[in-house]
Each structure stands twice: as structure tokens, then as C-alpha cells.
Amino acid sequence: MPVEISSSCNSPNNFTVNLPLISQTIPNLPSCNPVMTTCEGGLSLGIEKNVFQDTITFPFACTDWTILLYQYGRCSLVTTYGVGGNSNLVAHCVINNQDAVTNHSPVFINLLYTGQQQCYSFLTYDSDGDSLVYDLVPPRTGYFPADTLYYDAFHSHATPVYSSTPNTLNPFNRRIFVTCQYRMK
């Protein structure tokens, strides 16, 4: 999986790394109305997790090394998208190896809070004990922050799930509360 690495510091300051696939698993992702997924031999969309990983070496210290993934093929079967469905998926993270020379990122421990159907909990662990703040941000489709995904009339990055109660995210305990009304697509 190719990722682009860049910074605002010295030149040359950008290069590309191809991260190899190291594992492929099917996470447990309960839905509001569970049905047989393609991972189980059914027809409903199923999700698999592919882990790409490698060791990279930054050529110098900088406060804003950016690792960016730019891939075409956002899943068009997710119907909360508007016209942006079937478009690019862009994600990035920023590493500061100048001021925080041995920092680690937090790690998502689970994606969904199983057992409480309407409470999504993006539980994370940070080995450095850093203070974490969570936010819902517009999904990007391009290199520029303004290149974001269009949702349908009923959803947005702040309300990604159809719910009879407002979608709420606690920025400090990372839990999203929703009340599903029908099977989400």
C-alpha cells in the first residue's frame, strides 16, 4: 500500500513508501440489524481488516512529517454518501520527531462497543500516556483539506448514523451515542 511522506522542513522533504500487507482479519462489527455478510457467505456487505506495516526512517527531524494515504475506491455500497460515493479515500497522520522524539500514536483497541448496540466506543490505548481528544472530521477525498466527501441529505461527518436521537461524541471518553431506527446502509 503506497503512502506519501512529506514535511515542511528541509529539501528534499518528500518520498513514497510501499507498506507491505502483514495480516488480514475479519473484525467483529455488529450492526443494528445483523444479517449474513459476505464474510460469512451472505449477501450483505462484510468488512475485512488489512494491516499494512513497515519501518520508515525520516532523514531529519521535523515537527510535521505527514504520512498520507490516497486511494481510489471508496465503497459505493455505503448509502450515507451523496455524490461523493465511489470516490477517493484520503487519510493522514502527522508525526513530530523534533519535539517529541520517542512518541507513539494511540492505538484503537476496538472499533465498536459490542453488547451496547447504540454506543460506539472507539477505545484507544496510548503507551506514552498522552492526553487524547477525539473529534469527528469530514472524510477527505483529495490532497487538500477542502476536498471532502459529500453525504446524502440526512447525514454529515457530524451525524454519520441515522438516529432518532442526535449523534453525540464525547471528545474525552470517545463514545458516540446513537439510536438506530433501521438497518444502516
Added chain:
Amino acid sequence: MKSNTLRFAILLFIFSISTRVSASHLVGVDFEYQSIDSNRYIITCNVYRDCGSAST
């Protein structure tokens, strides 16, 4: 405890329907990194995708 505040994009796109399109399969992505020393990092990219599509 470091004072850095790390902000993570939480990507929430999952869920179902009855047919598939092989060329469109990405559902979500997140990054992790682990410092080895000041310049070397283990970079992990977790990619969530349609279960039945090609693996890369």
C-alpha cells in the same frame, strides 16, 4: 505525560447492502505509529474494505 494533544479522525462508514462492485471497496482507514528512535518509526496502516474484494 506529554502535553501533545493527538487528534484522530474517526471514520464511521460500515454497513450493508445486497450486491457488490469490485472496483469500489474501501470503507475506512486509520494510522498507527511506534517510535524506535528519533528518526525510525514503525508505521501501521489499517485498511477496512469490502470483504469479498481483492486483497490489495
